Each structure stands twice: as structure tokens, then as C-alpha cells.
Amino acid sequence: MKTAARVLTLLAERGETLAVAESLTGGLVAAELTSVPGASKSFRGSVTAYATTLKREVLRVDGALLAERGAVDPEVARQMAAGVREVLGAGWGIATTGVAGPDPQDGQPVGTVYVAVAGPNGMAKVAALRLNGDRAEIRRECVRSVLELLSGELHENARTQDTEQNGGT
16 A cells, blocks of 8 residues: 555544645645545645745744745754644644755755654654655655655554553553
């Protein structure tokens, strides 16, 4: 089963929802998710904030952070995931930002990518990636990576809930 199908199945079983914030992937994460039949049970929607101003105005990423570090930054990815979760009213948010090429951006080399997940109770995780390949390969690997990050966090969250329900044992 593809990662997109796995995460959507798990979200649906738990009655939880997902929203996506994308930059360098330009809608590819949303396309991967919506290719799964029944995705509408859990997938709320996405924001493709390719322009830096949209990251600030729509996703509520801190303007000073964007001015200081640029859009290719782990904290920007974290704030994008948290922002889309809040803006679209989802339990979980994921985000992608980085440089797919052909040229460096914000002083970052091609292949520098950050993916993030934000979940219930303020939890957040960011993964820094250094991807190789052409523009299309970097974007595809970014989609796979953000969905794998979400999958891992969903499974970790489920284990934590099970432990709490069983009296911490």
C-alpha cells in the first residue's frame, strides 16, 4: 500500500483530518493524497504558497523569520505545517519547503529541503533533507519524504495514546 493510502486509512480510522502546505512541491503532495479513493474522509485541503508573501499572509509564518532566513528554513517549514493545520481546521498539518533547482535560493543549494508535520497538542517535527537529482526527482522525493514523516508521527501518536489508555504501561 502506498504511503498516501496508509496515512489516509489511519487518519480515517481515527476520525482525524489532514491539511497540506506546499512550496517547492507545488501541489504534488495534495495530488498524491487525492489520488487515493476515499481521501475526502480525512483530507481537508491544501495551500500552495509558492510566493514567500503567501507563507506570511495565508499560512501565518512569522514575517521577521522570513526576512531574516528566507523561505528555505526548518522553522519556516514548522510554521507552515502549524499554520495550514490552523487555517484549514485540521488535526494534522504537513509542509514542504526547499530548493528544487535549477538554481540556489536564499543562499541554499539545490536539493536543500525541509518537510514538517504538526499535530495535536502542539506537537511538531521537522526533517532536513539533502536530495540529489534533477528538479522532478527532488520534488518527487520530497513528496515521499513528507508522507513518510507523517506516517511515522501518526504511528508514534497512536502508540502514545495506547500507553496513556493502558495506564502508562
